Amino acid sequence: MNDKPRSGDAEAQETDLQSALATPDIRIGLQLAVMEITALSASELPALDDDAQQDWSALVACAANIAPLLEEEIADNHELRNLAGALRGYAEMLSESASNPGAALASVIARVLEGTGEPVLSGASASSETIEPIPGLTGEPGFILAVDDREENRELLARYLTRSGHFVVTAPGGAEALEMLANADVDVVLLDRMMPGMDGREVLRRIKAEPKLRATPVIMISGEQDMQGIIECIEAGADDYLFKPFNPVLLQARIKAGIERKQWHDREQLYRDQLERNERFIRATFGRYLSDDIVTEILERPEGLELGGDLREVTIMMSDIRGFTTISEQLPPDRVVSMLNRYLGAMTDIIMEYGGTIDEFLGDAILAVFGAPRRHDDDPDRAARCALAMQAAMAEINTANRNDGLPELEMGIALNTGNVIAGNIGSERRSKYGFVGHAMNVTSRIEDVARGGEILIAESTRQALGAAYALGPSREVQAPGLDEPLTVHPLEQELL
Template sequence: MAHPITKNQQDLCSALRSSAELIIRHASELIRLFTDNQQREHKEDAERILEAGRDLDVFVTDMQELLQKGESFAPLRHDIRNTVGLVSGYAEILEDEVAHQPKSLAELRAIQKATGRFLSSLDELSALVSDEEQASSVDELISTLSTTARSRTEATLGRKVLLVDDNDSNRELVGLQLNRLGIEVAEARTGHEALSALAAKSIDLVLLDLMLPDINGYDLLKRIKRDKNWRHLAIIIISGVKDEQSALRCLEAGASDYIVKPVNATLLRARVTALLERKVWEDKESAYLSNLEASYDFIRKVFGRYLSNDVMQRLLYDGDGLTLGGERREVTILLADIRSFSVISQQLSPEDCVRLLNNYFAVMTDIIMSYQGTVDEFIGDGILAIFGAPLSDALHSDHAVACALAMQQAMPHVNEYNVASGLPAIDIGIGINTGPVVVGNVGSELRTKYGVVGHHVNIASRIESCTVGGQVLASADTLAKMQATPHWRKTLEVNVKGSTEPLQIYDLTGIGVPFDIILPERDVPMEFLAEPVALSVRLMQGERLSQSVGVGYVIALNGRELLLELDLSLSALEEVQLMLPDEGEDSLAYARVMGVDEASRYHVTLTSSVGRLRNLLEQRLSRKS
């Protein structure tokens, strides 16, 4: 049966609808602002306000229908207040977060103003229809709860909340409110039950009453926050004490919020939802960071075989790690090369060749990194290492020299593996130079490498080309920058491509404190042959052989060191090809001129330890003995 609505009731319903429409309009504008500013989280909160505003508009229609039937709208009032609380709660949260955005803040304040008018109009309408009954008892209040869940979100569905309260009615009421949000509720009546529940279940949020029969809530809060497994938990304190100091103590102890009884359902819902939403994002962030760390671990494992840790750190963590370009910096460059590797590689299968190189590179790379060097690249059988980049190092020259000496010290260990594996023993020569170069990312957008370029890199390469096996040659520039004391066997002056003046280089044998590295002495007396052994000698001109062939005689030897009488005139550090005429190409070997004595005899060092020459000469020496 229809019941006429009075003019005052109609005016108040119109005011309610007008307030709901204002909430909808300002929420829609808020969504537009957040969309333009790409503020996704804020937009989602604004969408919740919009949804609640539309629910309020529906509630106004429902109230009008009830009034027309002459029925009370008391059962609706609780849901209406909860919905108004959603609007107010989310608007309050957003106000704190967008305080620096005037337009958004203005829309939120307009929403709060409209919400206040809505509540005021609702209270007037309630008074007007003499519907002032308040659900004072817990049972009465529970009976008014709507069974329709309007506010379930990803943040609340399936989440687990631990409700700690010794009052059964309070637990039932709050539990129902949380269930409406799709939350699974675990209950505890005492502090010890709460601790047991935390140990047994995965909990997302704790609602904690301060008054418990065994452990007071404040002490329980501190115990939870001291535990490394639970300290991340959000905890809302529910207290019957309206005291600012109590609230402050709880917040300082780690509580996320403090609510005074009687608990406003709308406020509780808003606070719980907000904290669970934060938990959702924290879980997503944690999962994202775990996946990111797993990706970084994969990158480090894969590319750590090609790049030093320093370069990887720069690529992975620096904002400009992949930006093309470089900077000018003083560094020390180390170049190491296996002597006569082209000859060695021709006599090995591809698999054995790679096995030999992998063992050598593994040992050398560890040594280089231990002296703060960066392996820039492997160039065939060569190693290019940088000291002083990408991380600055005031002792880059000292570290490079100490590293080179340590690399030579490690060669017996490398050769032990080679011999045990059926591979040939190898020797390396190392050249070092110091000077300003350009370091940085070079290449294209598709293929980039961290590298070093410049004149002093070329000089380091020229110095390395002058070495023989077991030797470390360093420029005067490198020694001038060192703080530790270097030791050398002799100095040499050589003309190298790229330098207008003769280059002074040092044949290093050791370095003083704090490194204290000394190479074994190589000056062992020669053993003379009973009869000189004739050799054909051809001068190497770069990568080419001279057309003219000279004749020489080996008169003494010691391992790789030969003493020759020649009909050619040679200079120090020139490279020659040697061959026994009666043995042919099987006896080919290469040697570098180390000097000439007072009797015009040449001291040469074999740079290749393969072929039959060395063995044949040693056999003739043994026949003499």
């Protein structure tokens, strides 16, 4: 029954060849279908209706039965065709029963239909007009670029896809295709592999090499059913492939999957852009009073934006310029601003260098905190060393001031260690990361009595320091709300 014409007869050989061409080895299509079913069966599928779930299980079981036969050297083509028929039947059932198959499943269904179908000859393409789209395999309309060197193919594609609701442009060659891609936001490219001049594979390579185009799905249309060619195209970045002459229903399923891929990518890009804008906003907002690395740390934590209030022990620093009000009254406003900016700029750099958080500037006064939002084991020491560095920097500032004919400045600094509430404080319209608590007021009181060039540290800070420092004679300060006077110590230098 399966007898083939015996060779030796030229005419018979020709018939043999023709029939071989008309019915290409079913194993390739079957192999691809089985591979894709197996791959998808290993991943999680969206929930399917009962019928569809049954059909999918049957399809997977059927593929598992076929797989060993494909390994055999000598294929029983009759048996393979029978099995292909069963596989195709389940795929057809599934396409009817799955009301919402999802792109991955739709693509596998399409692959099975394609891999198990009898070849559609070019002459038969007219009959394609009557093929109804399989429900669930049509999707959103897209903007499609069809590239084929043959005019009749371009017309066929354009006609069919336009009828499916897509917007179609065509290009007769690779150069024209790239030109169009550069000027339009194409959702899917259908690319003929064999073209004179720049062939499909080269166009594919260029699309995938161009960052702006890389995400555009490319479906290769190949006249050759060779595995090697398919593999080469997929390695070069092709998203899908179709054999010529293609079945219009499969084409539609492939395009749907491509458009969905592109839309996912576009949404992802939009999301990324939003994140980037948020990050820029956060950097611009926080960057003024937090050092870059703290901002980065906040951004890297998913909860970074929710700097909710928490009670924590910090070392508070307040500094100001002695007699600044008097000094500023004797200078033109622009001179005051430039003098202040030089001073505040230098101090900001030092505070950030030591890991402090600048809470705010009040005129010439600086309020900074060590220990929030980022905590270090040695926050009190950081504050102490920072204060010493700030006082040391005054010499340089005053040299610059002298050269500019500006008055020399003297700064007092107070350090106090205590519990504060740290968090985003304010109203919805205006809020900032800040600190509240009695310890803040105490620091301010100590600041009031600090002399020019002096660093006064509270007893709480002295106890919290880890390193050894030279301290001047202690003084007592009357703090508001406290019955007992506060003991403060002038910090002179670190003992190394």
